[in-house]
Amino acid sequence: MGRSWWGWGTTEDALSSSEAEVLAANVGQLLPGADLTAHEPPDPRAIAVPASRVEAPVTLAHLCSDDHVDRLSHAHGQAFRDVVRALLGRFDHVPDLVVRPRSEADVAAVLDWCTDRGIAVVPFGGGTSVVGGVEPRFAHDAGVVSLDLREMSRVLEVDATSQAALIEAGALGPELEEQLRPYGYTLRFYPQSFEFSTLGGWIATRAGGHFATGPTHIDDLVESVRTVTPRGAMESRRLPGSGAGPSPDRLILGSEGALGVVTRAWMRIRERPRWRAAATVSFTDENAGVRAVRTIAQSGLQPANCRFLDAVEAAINAGASSAILVLGFESADHPLEPWMERAVEICRDHGGSLTEPPRYTDSADEVARSGASDAWRSAFLRMPYQRDALAARSMIVETFETACTWDRYDDLRAGVTAAAEEAMRSLGVPGVVTCRFTHVYPDGPAPYFGVYAAGTWGSTVEQWDEIKVAVGEAINRACGTITHHHAVGRDHRPWYDRQRPDLFAAALSGAKRELDPVGILNPGILLG
Incomplete structure (x- = not known):
């Protein structure tokens, strides 16, 4: 399968034209009046890319690529703003070379060469960063290489x-x-x-x-x-x-x-797990659902899945008519009926209801799913492809996540939602804000927010950036973390700098100076 140069995943798995039209029709019902005209990605060969400033030494040349599309593909991550800028052909920062080491000795040789020449090195991973972590968004006269370790995969x-x-x-x-x-x-x-x-x-x-x-x-x-x-x-x-x-x-x-x-x-x-259990619980009272999740998180039951979706999120991605809790347990050692039964009992104590009983399996290969939980899981895996299709139709479709203690959750949820809604109103872009829990701990949840808004083609990056600033400030005021699992990158730096203690930042700077004295490694990440 071929990786998409501009968007998520593979070209083969992207939404078909008919799927995209159905999705657009559904969004049109949610946001009447939205301009959902489809825009095609440009031919990457038609996008201007500066000539490479870097010439690899003979000993490393076989690991390096200056191919036009290869460089463009390594110039961005997979955030909404990355996808839209690629659709618009906007590439302000492109690596000079893509380097693919095949061994640790190759990695060391690349770092030695780049240190000697003052060339910046941006580790690429799989390129799925959603916070600007792999984008060479900095000025560096000596040039930049993107270090792609996917040849080292054993x-x-x-x-x-x-x-x-x-x-x-x-x-x-x-x-x-x-x-x-x-x-x-x-x-x-x-x-x-x-x-x-x-x-x-x-x-x-x-x-x-x-x-x-x-x-x-x-x-x-x-x-x-x-x-x-x-x-x-x-x-x-x-x-x-x-x-x-x-x-x-x-x-x-x-x-x-x-x-x-x-x-x-x-x-x-x-x-590998053999036994699995799954259930979907509906809550007409969202606050009661939150209390049920907190009780489960503090019970010691340790469910593998405990995803709580608010009513809007559940409607968009699971076809449900109320808030739902997707529950799951798994084990390689024992059947799971007692654990699931107790979790369901807790949910019912808080007003939850099941449209069908929990499903249990004892096969190493079969996954226990049912009803809305199965629909949500399918949507979860397809979300990035749907995001791309909507981004090409002027929609602002992006997420942001945080974590907080349970005692702060209500204030954080209200503050973040209000900030996002006010930002959309001030921009004149109608939209909705959703929330789900991706992870839960005994002392707090990890709320994951979604924004679905009708933007203006050519301006959706700037519109999202304004919304992002508003919600980042709201998270900071509520004492949440600017990121629970998406990393800091370049997009979260302003809030990360305020979240961490100043003395810790000074200590981290000392480690940076010792390990990377010339400052070639991913400039601008974590530190100035």
Whole structure:
């Protein structure tokens, strides 16, 4: 399958013309009067790209590409604003070369060369950043290379005794899962970008997986990380846990390529699940649904899925008529009836109702789904393709996420919704704001907001940027985090700078100077 140069995923899986027309008709009912005229992406060869300022040394030339489309494809991530700018042919910052190392020695050689010449290096991962993390949005006279590690994609070793695997950082989600499958194991990490994002990218951005509770951030699954920096390589010791000072892994987790390039990691794996349970619970009272989710999160039941969708989100993406809770449990060790029965009992205590009983399976390959939960899961996987189709029709379709403690949730939800709605009113773009929980913890949820608005073709990037500023300020006022799992990148820097303690920023700057003394690694990420 061919990756789309401008949008999400593959060209084969993009919405067909008929699917896009049906989607546009549905949006037209939600937002009457919206201009939903379709706009086609430009021919990438017709987009002007500056001549490369960088010439690779002979020893590295076989790893480098200055192909026109290759450079354009590595000039942006997958946020709404990235997709729209590609549709408009707007590329203000394009890497001079795309470099694809095949080994750690190649990575070290590239960093040595770039350090000597002062060339900036932007680690690319799978290119699915939605926060400007892979875009060379900075001035750098010596040139910029995009470092793409997808040639380094092997599972190098499996330790069945300790249930861990050594995996190269360029492995895409499906690649690493297919290599673990013959051993009967899984990493059990499924972000929405699973098909197109890499292990190294997950580690560098502190990504969050699909599962709502338990080990769900990549942090929880890392046993040891090896990183190549301009000053050399460093690797933490494999340990189940340690109290020996600040963790070297924690320095690299979330560093977004500013401190070094992750080349491989020992990851905690587990047996593939055999038993699964799924149920969908409806709530006519959304606040009661929130209380039910909080009770479940604090119960110790640890559901694999505990996604709560407000009524608008449920209507758009699951065809439901009220707020719904998508519940799921899984295990490789035991059947799950008692866990699901107790979770359903909690929901009913808070006014929830089931249109059909929970579904249980005991096959290693069959997934238990039912009703609205199945519809929502299908929509979840198709959302990025639908976003692209709507972006080409002048719609503003974007998400932003945060996390807060339960005691602050009501104020945060109200403040963020009001800020988004006021921003849309001031811009004259009719739209709606939705909310769902992607992850829940005993002490708080991770609300994930969606904006669907009728924009003006040619101006939707600027319109979204104004909405983004409004909601970023609202999140900051409510003491939420500017990002729960999408990373900081360049888009979140203004709020990240205010969220972190100043002394921590100074300490992080010290680490940057030590590991990257010339400042070639992803300039502008995390630090000035």
